[in-house]
Amino acid sequence: MLVLALDTSTPAVTAGVVTVSADGVTVLAERVTIDARAHGELLTPHLLAATESAGVTLRELDALVCGVGPGPFTGLRAGMATAAALGHSLGIPVHPVCSLDAIAAEVTAGEPFLVVTDARRREVYWAAYDAGGTRTRGPEVSPPADVDDPARVAAGQQAPAVGRTVAEPAYPTPAGLARAAAGRLLSGATPDLLTPLYLRRPDAVEPGAPKRVTTP
Amino acid sequence: MSRIVLGIESSCDETGVGLVRLADDGTVELLADEVASSVEQHARFGGVVPEVASRAHLEAMVPTAERAFAKAGLTLSDVDAIAVTAGPGLAGALLVGVAAAKAYAAALDVPLYGVNHLAGHIAVDTLQHGPLPKPCLALLVSGGHSQLLRVDDVASGIVELGSTVDDAAGEAYDKVARLLGLPYPGGPPIDKAAADGNPEAIAFPRGMTGPRDAKFDFSFSGLKTAVARWVEGARRRGEEIPVADVAASFQEAVADVLTAKAVRAATESGIGTLVISGGVAANSRLSALAAQRCAEAGIELRVPRPRLCTDNGAMIAALGAHVVAAGRKPSGLDISANPALPVDTIVV
Ligand SMILES: [Zn+2]
Numbered sequence: 246m247l248v249l250a251l252d253t254s255t256p257a258v259t260a261g262v263v264t265v266s267a268d269g270v271t272v273l274a275e276r277v278t279i280d281a282r283a284h285g286e287l288l289t290p291h292l293l294a295a296t297e298s299a300g301v302t303l304r305e306l307d308a309l310v311c312g313v314g315p316g317p318f319t320g321l322r323a324g325m326a327t328a329a330a331l332g333h334s335l336g337i338p339v340h341p342v343c344s345l346d347a348i349a350a351e352v353t354a355g356e357p358f359l360v361v362t363d364a365r366r367r368e369v370y371w372a373a374y375d376a377g378g379t380r381t382r383g384p385e386v387s388p389p390a391d392v393d394d395p396a397r398v399a400a401g402q403q404a405p406a407v408g409r410t411v412a413e414p415a416y417p418t419p420a421g422l423a424r425a426a427a428g429r430l431l432s433g434a435t436p437d438l439l440t441p442l443y444l445r446r447p448d449a450v451e452p453g454a455p456k457r458v459t460t461p
Numbered sequence: 462m463s464r465i466v467l468g469i470e471s472s473c474d475e476t477g478v479g480l481v482r483l484a485d486d487g488t489v490e491l492l493a494d495e496v497a498s499s500v501e502q503h504a505r506f507g508g509v510v511p512e513v514a515s516r517a518h519l520e521a522m523v524p525t526a527e528r529a530f531a532k533a534g535l536t537l538s539d540v541d542a543i544a545v546t547a548g549p550g551l552a553g554a555l556l557v558g559v560a561a562a563k564a565y566a567a568a569l570d571v572p573l574y575g576v577n578h579l580a581g582h583i584a585v586d587t588l589q590h591g592p593l594p595k596p597c598l599a600l601l602v603s604g605g606h607s608q609l610l611r612v613d614d615v616a617s618g619i620v621e622l623g624s625t626v627d628d629a630a631g632e633a634y635d636k637v638a639r640l641l642g643l644p645y646p647g648g649p650p651i652d653k654a655a656a657d658g659n660p661e662a663i664a665f666p667r668g669m670t671g672p673r674d675a676k677f678d679f680s681f682s683g684l685k686t687a688v689a690r691w692v693e694g695a696r697r698r699g700e701e702i703p704v705a706d707v708a709a710s711f712q713e714a715v716a717d718v719l720t721a722k723a724v725r726a727a728t729e730s731g732i733g734t735l736v737i738s739g740g741v742a743a744n745s746r747l748s749a750l751a752a753q754r755c756a757e758a759g760i761e762l763r764v765p766r767p768r769l770c771t772d773n774g775a776m777i778a779a780l781g782a783h784v785v786a787a788g789r790k791p792s793g794l795d796i797s798a799n800p801a802l803p804v805d806t807i808v809v
Binding site: 285286287288289290292293303304318319322323324325326327328329330331332333334335440441443447448449450451452457458459 | 505506507510512513515516518519520522523526527537552553556557558559560561562563564565567568569639686689690693694697794795796797798
């Protein structure tokens with residue numbers, strides 16, 4: 246099946262066209278730019294360029310896969326709003342994937358490992374995986390020093406921050422996104438709800454009493 | 462052949478999706494206007510929380526679009542053009558609508574127009590009252606904007622004559638409501654409380670009306686402080702706050718300044734039509750005083766019904782239709798949202 250994979254949960258603006266079958270995932274074309282402030286601008290041009298380069302049209306797609314974070318909220322939503330509207334207008338399912346799982350799907354550590362990405366405010370988003378790439382803990386958000394899992398290897402852009410041996414990849418890839426969703430794509434299962442993994446509440450404080458403007 | 466224009470709005474706390482039909486003769490007909498509001502999620506914070514609004518937009522975007530198509534009895538393949546609010550507004554909120562609109566445009570292979578929210582507030586009046594005279598004058602008043610605009614053509618020529626130098630009119634309503642212990646948003650409860658009050662009970666200041674002040678600019682910060690000072694004084698003296706009188710006197714000060722400046726701008730520039738739009742346009746005292754003063758000055762007053770005055774997708778679809786009819790060039794699919802989009806940029 247022909248699948249468009251999107252992710253904007255990290256500084257990478259990622260779009261790729263892949264085929265998914267029982268034999269595995271094949272990338273036909275991808276467009277990736279590392280620019281944390283350009284998700285809103287670049288994602289649609291990227292996905293159009295990727296489909297054109299793959300020699301297919303959006304109408305030929307069978308499904309979408311979209312990374313749902315965790316990741317910085319504004320950029321993350323650019324990808325998710327794009328995926329939701331594409332799914333609506335093309336009438337095809339959108340399969341959500343934890344973006345850390347998409348990174349994990351491309352890790353070949355041969356032992357348990359972590360995936361660690363940037364959560365800003367001196368914190369990281371992270372999750373732990375077994376040697377087979379199945380998530381065993383997380384996703385969580387915490388300062389790098391509080392990442393207390395015994396794994397010795399870490400992938401993801403912030404892997405160096407947690408003092409483990411660094412493994413590739415740094416960002417979710419179209420192949421990883423598709424692999425993380427392959428089981429659900431091929432089974433024809435109804436997609437899970439397309440909901441962001443925020444992990445943090447919005448910053449908002451309820452106001453106290455109005456400030457005095459006169460001196461008593 | 463008539464064309465269907467889809468409009469998407471997400472600049473503040475309303476997720477709006479509208480559908481209009483643009484006829485060959487240039488008339489624009491409203492087919493659907495669906496809005497999902499996150500206003501209740503902001504109430505306990507006393508104002509719009511941007512992150513809360515952005516989250517709500519993402520959740521509501523596709524369901525709201527689905528409702529709009531169902532309401533209009535149309536399918537996505539009927540759409541000939543898409544318009545989306547590119548700004549001004551909250552950055553993270555705008556981005557959700559812009560991203561969705563680009564995806565709809567790419568999937569449906571139709572042109573995309575990133576348009577100005579403020580121009581949308583003016584264009585929406587054509588859905589109710591037909592084509593706008595050229596030129597006309599527009600007074601936009603809401604929680605986010607207070608502007609006096611000269612509109613030579615809603616699709617291509619809008620000039621700002623004046624705007625607020627501090628708070629928006631709607632913001633002043635919210636803050637005064639809080640002082641008086643009335644709920645958020647402050648417009649409707651103040652309007653309701655004022656109905657039983659005396660608008661002349663307290664002489665609150667009329668901001669920016671001195672001989673040396675900018676003729677068409679507004680200021681509501683001083684008024685808000687004056688109300689706070691008056692309420693604190695009364696409390697200190699142990700008096701019960703006459704909420705109705707304070708609300709009526711405050712509302713009178715707002716309506717007085719807004720209508721006086723708008724009518725003066727129309728008279729001085731020889732413009733015969735005034736459009737008042739935005740959430741505060743629904744305020745009963747503002748519309749009554751505007752009607753009275755416009756009648757005295759021989760100016761035609763147009764106020765869209767309240768549902769069209771507040772933020773919605775229909776206003777963006779309507780503006781999109783006028784922009785399409787004017788033959789303006791579509792936006793690229795690489796546009797970005799611009800939180801500070803100036804009003805003279807109608808299409809990005
Ligand atoms: Zn508005």
